[in-house]
Amino acid sequence: MFFERPDAGETAVLVHVDFQDEQEREDPGEFLELVRSAGAEPATLLSGSRGRPDPRSFIGSGKVEELREALAVHDAELVIFNHALSPSQERNLEQSLKCRVLDRTGLILDIFAQRARTHEGKLQVELAQLEYMSTRLVRGWTHLERQKGGIGLRGPGETQLETDRRLLRGRIKAIHKRLDKVRSQRSQNRRARSRAEIPSVSLVGYTNAGKSTLFNALTASRVYAADQLFATLDPTLRRLEVEDVGPVVLADTVGFIRHLPHKLVEAFQATLQEAAEASLLVHVIDAADPDRELNVDQVEGVLDEIGALDVPTLKVMNKIDLLDSAPRIERDGEGRPEVVWLSAQQDRGLELLEQALSECLADDIIDFDVTLAPEQGRLRAGLHELGAVREERFDDQGRTLLEVRLPRRDFLQLMARLGERADDYLPEALRDRPVWEQQ
Numbered sequence: 001m002f003f004e005r006p007d008a009g010e011t012a013v014l015v016h017v018d019f020q021d022e023q024e025r026e027d028p029g030e031f032l033e034l035v036r037s038a039g040a041e042p043a044t045l046l047s048g049s050r051g052r053p054d055p056r057s058f059i060g061s062g063k064v065e066e067l068r069e070a071l072a073v074h075d076a077e078l079v080i081f082n083h084a085l086s087p088s089q090e091r092n093l094e095q096s097l098k099c100r101v102l103d104r105t106g107l108i109l110d111i112f113a114q115r116a117r118t119h120e121g122k123l124q125v126e127l128a129q130l131e132y133m134s135t136r137l138v139r140g141w142t143h144l145e146r147q148k149g150g151i152g153l154r155g156p157g158e159t160q161l162e163t164d165r166r167l168l169r170g171r172i173k174a175i176h177k178r179l180d181k182v183r184s185q186r187s188q189n190r191r192a193r194s195r196a197e198i199p200s201v202s203l204v205g206y207t208n209a210g211k212s213t214l215f216n217a218l219t220a221s222r223v224y225a226a227d228q229l230f231a232t233l234d235p236t237l238r239r240l241e242v243e244d245v246g247p248v249v250l251a252d253t254v255g256f257i258r259h260l261p262h263k264l265v266e267a268f269q270a271t272l273q274e275a276a277e278a279s280l281l282v283h284v285i286d287a288a289d290p291d292r293e294l295n296v297d298q299v300e301g302v303l304d305e306i307g308a309l310d311v312p313t314l315k316v317m318n319k320i321d322l323l324d325s326a327p328r329i330e331r332d333g334e335g336r337p338e339v340v341w342l343s344a345q346q347d348r349g350l351e352l353l354e355q356a357l358s359e360c361l362a363d364d365i366i367d368f369d370v371t372l373a374p375e376q377g378r379l380r381a382g383l384h385e386l387g388a389v390r391e392e393r394f395d396d397q398g399r400t401l402l403e404v405r406l407p408r409r410d411f412l413q414l415m416a417r418l419g420e421r422a423d424d425y426l427p428e429a430l431r432d433r434p435v436w437e438q439q
Contacts, residue, residue: 012041044070080102081104106132109125201248204281206299238252257298281313288319315340317342327341340356
């Protein structure tokens, strides 16, 4: 006899198991944050240790009995596991406990569903939910068969299970088509930015590292930011002016988390592609988190999965106010910015980040003096138009003496447009060599 699933309640009994394998371990503190972010009320946390999961109930029959007692004591209607359950384990637990059971993947999907605001974000979450649900269409529901009827049809007809699966497949196919259109539009936008040679910078990092707070501080935006997991979900793009570079597109992307469900990574491919095709990644790290190195590994794992691990990256150690540390820039052996320490919440060190962005995105800035004859007015006008002239003087012969600073690419394009040779104006030390090589 199959039971009828009740509606999910908000009072929840939580289950966390410590495994011997480090790769299988989850953080109970992060688990509590996830549960609260989803809006559930934790009644108690049932914990234990196992060498490996029980194939039938994940936690074993003894713990199932403890769980049943905890549900009765706290009058709870929901059990949430800090682990991914197989469909059969989830079904067996629900049959034994006669209540709704949610695993870690389902919990994260629930949070994503609450936070999605844009049409694209809602489609991505729905796709991940449907693909997750498709493996959990089991006979735990009240109606098992439904007669299709009609001439020529005999027997029990199409079962409700088959109908649900068919409807799910149809909806998943429709969402894939709509998301393909979104990917195409995003790709066109990126190509347009590339043709206009506008660099793009994507903020990435573990959830709750402070990406949205930093994004707001840099762009004076009002993106929702809160001290909770997945406070923002939908990608936000803003224009940012960077010295020596000009306009830059800054993207705030979804936060990552330990063991981020693979289906979510697939569903958010269109969004995460902004990171994969960025000119620069800014990896925001919670400097005060004792597990920050583990979090960095998790973020890099997802970046590797979406093909973004080779994108140039600038690390930002955020929340230094919690460490009583001073803002600073750490550089590599060649003098290029590698890590910026700052506090986005207190606006400390933002100018250092802007300086580092300028150096990372325009690491081929050239400084030189040039003397122009009166008949070279077109070149003088072109340099002024690019905003490259720092100082201008005139000598007794009517020549113009200019102090110039601009990206090498812009200077080469100007020379090509005027039909001039760049090396005729550049000092020998700057010819065909990036400026950082001379430092």
